Amino acid sequence: NSETSGSEQETHEIIMTHELPESFFKHEYMEQFKELVEERSDGRLEVTIHPSGQLYTDGEAVQNLGTGSVHMVWPVSVHLEALADEYGVVNLPFSLEDETVLQDQQYREELTGLLDSFVEDNGIKILGLMRTAEGIILTNDREINDMQDLSGLKIRSVGGHVANELLGAYGATAVSMPATEITTSLSQGVIDGVNTSPDGWIDVVGSAASHGFVVPEMQIFTYSLAADKQWFESLPDDLQQIIQETLDELIVDQWEESIEMDKQFLEEVSNDFGEVVRVPEDEVAAWREKAKTVHESFEEKHPDAMKKFNEIRD
Amino acid sequence: MKLLSFIQDKFVIGVGVGFFVISAAWMIIEAISRQFFSKSFAISEEVVVFSLVWAILLTLGASGKKGFHVSLDLFTSKFRPRFLKLSNIFTCIVGICYAGFIMFAGIEYVQHLLRTGITSHSPLRLPMSYVFLAVPIGMFFLAMYYLQSFIKEIKSKGE
Amino acid sequence: MEITLFIFILLTLLVLGTHIGVALGSSALVILLIFEGTNLTVISQQAFESINDYALAAIPFFILVGDIVMKGDLAKRLLDLADLILRRIHGGAAIAAMIVSVFFASISGSSVASTTALGKNVVNLLGEKGYPKRFIAGLVATGGTIGLLIPPSLSFILIGSMMGIPIIDLFTAGIVPGILQGVMLILVTWWISRKNRWESEFHNIKVTPKMIGERFKSSSGILFLPVLILGGIYLGIFTPTEAAAVAVFYALLLVIILKKTNMRGVWTMFKGALLQSGMVYLIIIGGALTAFMLQSLGLTQGLINLIAGSGLEAWQFLLITNLLIILLGLFLDGISVIVLVSPLLFPVAIAAGIDPIHFAVILTLNIEIAAVTPPVGLNLFVMSGLTKIPVEDVAKGVGPYYFVLIISLLLVTYFPQLSLVLLK
Ligand code: NA
Numbered sequence: 001n002s003e004t005s006g007s008e009q010e011t012h013e014i015i016m017t018h019e020l021p022e023s024f025f026k027h028e029y030m031e032q033f034k035e036l037v038e039e040r041s042d043g044r045l046e047v048t049i050h051p052s053g054q055l056y057t058d059g060e061a062v063q064n065l066g067t068g069s070v071h072m073v074w075p076v077s078v079h080l081e082a083l084a085d086e087y088g089v090v091n092l093p094f095s096l097e098d099e100t101v102l103q104d105q106q107y108r109e110e111l112t113g114l115l116d117s118f119v120e121d122n123g124i125k126i127l128g129l130m131r132t133a134e135g136i137i138l139t140n141d142r143e144i145n146d147m148q149d150l151s152g153l154k155i156r157s158v159g160g161h162v163a164n165e166l167l168g169a170y171g172a173t174a175v176s177m178p179a180t181e182i183t184t185s186l187s188q189g190v191i192d193g194v195n196t197s198p199d200g201w202i203d204v205v206g207s208a209a210s211h212g213f214v215v216p217e218m219q220i221f222t223y224s225l226a227a228d229k230q231w232f233e234s235l236p237d238d239l240q241q242i243i244q245e246t247l248d249e250l251i252v253d254q255w256e257e258s259i260e261m262d263k264q265f266l267e268e269v270s271n272d273f274g275e276v277v278r279v280p281e282d283e284v285a286a287w288r289e290k291a292k293t294v295h296e297s298f299e300e301k302h303p304d305a306m307k308k309f310n311e312i313r314d
Numbered sequence: 315m316k317l318l319s320f321i322q323d324k325f326v327i328g329v330g331v332g333f334f335v336i337s338a339a340w341m342i343i344e345a346i347s348r349q350f351f352s353k354s355f356a357i358s359e360e361v362v363v364f365s366l367v368w369a370i371l372l373t374l375g376a377s378g379k380k381g382f383h384v385s386l387d388l389f390t391s392k393f394r395p396r397f398l399k400l401s402n403i404f405t406c407i408v409g410i411c412y413a414g415f416i417m418f419a420g421i422e423y424v425q426h427l428l429r430t431g432i433t434s435h436s437p438l439r440l441p442m443s444y445v446f447l448a449v450p451i452g453m454f455f456l457a458m459y460y461l462q463s464f465i466k467e468i469k470s471k472g473e
Numbered sequence: 474m475e476i477t478l479f480i481f482i483l484l485t486l487l488v489l490g491t492h493i494g495v496a497l498g499s500s501a502l503v504i505l506l507i508f509e510g511t512n513l514t515v516i517s518q519q520a521f522e523s524i525n526d527y528a529l530a531a532i533p534f535f536i537l538v539g540d541i542v543m544k545g546d547l548a549k550r551l552l553d554l555a556d557l558i559l560r561r562i563h564g565g566a567a568i569a570a571m572i573v574s575v576f577f578a579s580i581s582g583s584s585v586a587s588t589t590a591l592g593k594n595v596v597n598l599l600g601e602k603g604y605p606k607r608f609i610a611g612l613v614a615t616g617g618t619i620g621l622l623i624p625p626s627l628s629f630i631l632i633g634s635m636m637g638i639p640i641i642d643l644f645t646a647g648i649v650p651g652i653l654q655g656v657m658l659i660l661v662t663w664w665i666s667r668k669n670r671w672e673s674e675f676h677n678i679k680v681t682p683k684m685i686g687e688r689f690k691s692s693s694g695i696l697f698l699p700v701l702i703l704g705g706i707y708l709g710i711f712t713p714t715e716a717a718a719v720a721v722f723y724a725l726l727l728v729i730i731l732k733k734t735n736m737r738g739v740w741t742m743f744k745g746a747l748l749q750s751g752m753v754y755l756i757i758i759g760g761a762l763t764a765f766m767l768q769s770l771g772l773t774q775g776l777i778n779l780i781a782g783s784g785l786e787a788w789q790f791l792l793i794t795n796l797l798i799i800l801l802g803l804f805l806d807g808i809s810v811i812v813l814v815s816p817l818l819f820p821v822a823i824a825a826g827i828d829p830i831h832f833a834v835i836l837t838l839n840i841e842i843a844a845v846t847p848p849v850g851l852n853l854f855v856m857s858g859l860t861k862i863p864v865e866d867v868a869k870g871v872g873p874y875y876f877v878l879i880i881s882l883l884l885v886t887y888f889p890q891l892s893l894v895l896l897k
């Protein structure tokens with residue numbers, strides 16, 4: 001009938017935004033996404049990307065999903081904790097494994113579905129997860145080799161309950177501090193360390209930190225691909241499908257590239273000004289054990305979310 | 315109008331200064347606690363900034379009343395009294411429109427925040443709708459200040 | 474087209490005497506609503522986010538420190554000390570006032586705060602010694618401007634928080650240019666006094682170490698304040714923003730110990746500083762809306778492309794930039810200029826290969842000049858108010874100092890080393 005054919009001809013705008021410079025790989029993936037969906041929809045989808053926080057920072061964008069001023073944003077998953085505490089489940093230590101995410105499509109779908117269920121009442125649709133980076137703890141001049149070395153240190157946290165509690169579990173003090181003050185505070189000794197990512201070491205902290213410390217798979221930070229739910233569901237079904245399928249494709253490539261980039265960044269730093277200590281596989285169990293308190297306190301508050309999350313994983 | 319003036323001059327300024335004091339005091343507490351007791355509060359940044367945002371927005375109008383907002387008086391100082399009166403009335407109207415517009419935009423945004431129920435990031439988990447309420451409330455008092463100036467200007471006889 | 478209309482509306486509003494913040498914001502709103510169809514929520518969000526910033530918290534605190542120092546008569550003690558030490562040279566009191574201005578810059582974060590805090594005391598001291606009002610007013614107005622260059626500095630805090638540059642690096646970058654300019658201003662003060670034979674009957678004045686000792690003791694409290702602020706920042710005890718709050722509490726403690734105020738007085742000072750800060754914030758909000766509009770129109774990117782395509786060399790770009798900012802500074806106050814041009818010019822400067830920290834110092838020097846150039850110069854207004862002479866006369870009093878400001882600007886612009894030498 002004429003009504004559907006009319007709406008099929010209609011073009012739909014997708015306004016996307018992110019807070020990073022255009023040279024970052026998240027921007028490249030947004031560009032790829034734009035190119036693919038525009039092509040696959042024969043131009044019925046039209047993507048506008050506002051980079052560098054020109055429209056919104058990621059946190060602001062999440063806040064504005066539903067106002068019509070932005071339709072899709074890919075913030076670090078911590079931002080979604082501001083909508084639903086349960087969302088923190090994906091930020092728990094040792095909760096994600098690179099291999100599982102890469103290999104298991106069903107796992108990816110179920111995980112996305114679970115996360116989506118936490119925030120659907122807030123008017124947000126979660127379409128998937130990308131990989132931000134693996135967490136690393138940077139220190140100024142003292143080297144960290146084992147758990148005791150972390151004890152008593154003041155470390156700038158990435159934010160969110162979970163990350164703060166994790167630092168606490170190892171005896172460190174989580175400090176909240178604006179990003180602009182990190183380098184200074186680290187070199188002046190206001191703080192002893194920074195919890196960040198390998199690219200954060202290169203781009204933000206630089207040689208203000210000379211030691212990096214990684215516990216394998218303790219912190220796999222993710223981007224949540226978040227859309228305005230009402231907007232998304234008002235799109236014609238075929239367009240929804242194009243968006244979802246395109247993202248599903250990109251996610252796998254992106255996850256692999258992110259792992260590769262973490263490696264490259266750390267190599268770059270090692271060659272230049274820093275040293276990286278990686279906890280050997282046989283010692284990870286001890287770290288896992290200590291991090292249990294974080295899981296327990298999360299489980300106490302959100303037993304349901306924890307249960308469902310474990311079910312998906314097993 | 316009298317009641318409004320009272321609310322504006324006593325209550326609103328009082329609350330604003332209160333927030334300002336909280337902001338300053340908390341900053342010191344955080345610095346001392348972090349430096350000397352190795353304890354940092356995850357809520358510090360939000361306490362400091364949100365208190366200050368409230369303090370500032372609430373008192374934007376009062377600030378105008380005290381004559382702190384700057385303008386270009388290079389030309390107005392040379393205006394004839396009659397024209398000066400007109401230009402003053404005009405600038406008051408611009409002020410009312412500007413503050414009023416942001417106020418309405420703010421109210422709309424607060425409603426959106428109420429719908430989504432988004433909270434702040436620190437363990438305070440303050441509903442952002444409450445935090446953001448500072449915009450419409452502050453802009454309301456700024457608009458009221460311009461309205462009062464407008465009425466004063468209309469009533470005054472251009473010498 | 475849009476930008477022409479924007480400038481037209483803005484100028485009309487300014488000429489008619491609309492508050493600068495409101496003029497900026499409403500002209501931007503008109504363009505955004507007509508041409509961009511911008512969503513209402515974005516506008517309120519931009520207004521909120523522009524002031525929702527940890528670093529900006531330092532603004533009211535630094536204004537408050539200036540107020541406390543002024544109300545507590547702390548500046549007078551310093552001034553008396555410097556005056557006594559310099560009594561045996563030409564224009565001793567004037568030089569003392571200039572030196573105290575430079576010293577005061579390391580306490581105060583803004584030029585208006587510096588000027589206000591020192592103004593009354595300097596007017597009294599130099600007035601008694603027979604200096605012409607016009608000169609006194611010009612001296613204090615100019616001396617106040619160093620407040621922005623020597624840390625702590627509102628200008629650097631504002632630029633750092635808007636552009637994401639570490640504030641402490643900006644603070645450090647301002648030190649050498651600040652001292653350089655301070656020394657030039659002191660020398661010029663001496664030269665003017667000598668030429669006019671002001672305070673030249675000093676040969677038989679007696680100054681004993683005991684007298685100096687006494688005054689030193691009475692100003693030791695305030696002498697320690699910069700040590701606390703800068704020492705605290707550079708030793709890593711607190712962040713630059715926290716330093717502002719620490720300074721507030723130290724100064725409060727000082728005036729309470731000296732019994733210059735009580736709790737009621739403290740409340741009044743907080744209130745005064747908060748209301749004064751409102752002025753800055755109203756401009757920041759309007760400026761943020763303007764910046765957002767410029768970005769929505771793609772003007773920033775357009776300008777980058779234009780500069781990149783024009784084959785302009787860095788030095789030419791800097792010359793044009795300086796002229797442009799000075800022109801803006803004639804009519805707008807420093808905060809408005811920073812808020813207006815930073816989002817536009819920093820990306821362009823970086824693209825032209827200029828170190829953003831160096832560029833921040835250049836911008837700050839321009840803002841200093843803006844504070845003392847008529848028709849709109851906040852320091853001129855403050856001194857005109859205090860001395861009850863017209864703004865034009867204060868500007869005439871600034872007279873020879875304009876050369877110092879211009880020379881400093883040229884030096885800082887074309888010798889980036891001055892700004893960057895203390896940074897590794
Ligand atoms: Na200063």
Ligand code: NA
Nearest residue numbers: 802843846849
């Ligand atoms: Na000026």
